[in-house]
Amino acid sequence: MFGLTEDQVMIQELAKDIVEKTIRPMAAEVDEEEKFPAENIKVLADAGILGCSFPEEYGGADMDFLSFVLCVEEIAKACASTASIIATHCVSMTCINQFGTPEQKEKYMPLMIEGHLMGFAMTEPDAGSDASGMKTRAEKVGDHYVLNGAKMFISSAPANDFHIVIAVTGKDERGRKEFTAFIVDKETPGFSVGNHIKKMGIRGSLTAEIVFDNCEVPESAILGGLGNGMKVALASLDTGRICMGTQALGIAQGALDETYKYVTERVQFGKRLSQFQDVQFGLADLQTKVDAGRLLLWRAAMLKSEGKPFSTEAAMGKLYNSDLAMQVTTDCVQYHGGYGYSREYPVERMMRDAKITQIYEGVNAIQKLVIARSLKLK
Secondary structure: OOOOOHHHHHHHHHHHHHHHHHHHHHHHHHHHOOOOOHHHHHHHHHOOOOOOOOOHHHOOOOOOHHHHHHHHHHHHHHOHHHHHHHHHHHHHHHHHHHHOOHHHHHHHHHHHHOOOOEEEEOOEOOEOOOHHHOOOEEEEEOOEEEEEEEEEEEOOHHHOOEEEEEEEEEEOOOOOEEEEEEEEEOOOOOEEEEEEOOOOOOHHHOOEEEEEEEEEEEHHHEEOOOOOHHHHHHHHHHHHHHHHHHHHHHHHHHHHHHHHHHHHHOEEOOEEHHHOHHHHHHHHHHHHHHHHHHHHHHHHHHHHHOOOOOHHHHHHHHHHHHHHHHHHHHHHHHHOHHHHHOOOOOHHHHHHHHHHHHOOOOOHHHHHHHHHHHOOOO
16 A cells, blocks of 8 residues: 655645645636746746755755655646646656756756756657657767757747757667757757647647757757667656656546536536436546556656666556546536536536647557567567
């Protein structure tokens, strides 16, 4: 049986308090106006949540990764956009902390913990699940590299101060593309943010294209070593799958919490909806599945905290919880009847927000591929 430590309960309660005072009151506005929730990010940074699982020497709290996961769930219950933003930011911080040189960590980690956002740029217009289709290139010219190309669907792109960019830097000994990760500051000449993408859900994350037009970066901008870009990317995906699976979990639990309130207040045929056994059994089934999904993610987070392999467990948590989030939010809209289809109740927004969790950080078919490989089938 999982039992949370005193520190984990403390930061979970802190996240709950921030959600109720700051995040929940503006969640509908963030969605309706496609407004980046800068205030939310500042409050979370000031409270120490952004850096809670990172080293104290950079301004973090040196807590385990499960502590951050607990916070993501609480935030996603109210505002999936905010949860998505800090989850993506955490992925980039993890990469800097894991692969960065001492100089890179000293420069970027304190800034990121303070709330200066860093995005992760891998996806391209013609390269999503198939990374071999990547076309963004970085060519060495003297003592620097010149980037040319474009990345698509980059989370929080207009608000990010920095990006980790995966680019092609040549071919390996077998003739396959070689990838390298670079840290690119938004002020670098040749870097620009392109078209803002209008989305179904998580509208506050301001997803956009980013463009590199003869964008020069120093050799010191390489993250993880020349040719190790895919290693950096895969590590980011493993962490991201826990984060995005937790976002899905939070959406699902948030939709259930809203539905519990609704069915205990709504009267039909002379009875509260909560008094009908069909409603009771349906909600009992959904809550059981959500609790099971939470344990999958906690297992993956604990393995990561212990420095043990967690790729398969992260894929399982992301696969299960993202599919479940769609099921739960769809059912919760149904329990609300016509009101659920209106913007008067948040379950409509939650249903739209849930869909992306089945797509980013690897579509769910990719999660199944990762899991199947671990089975060592013949």
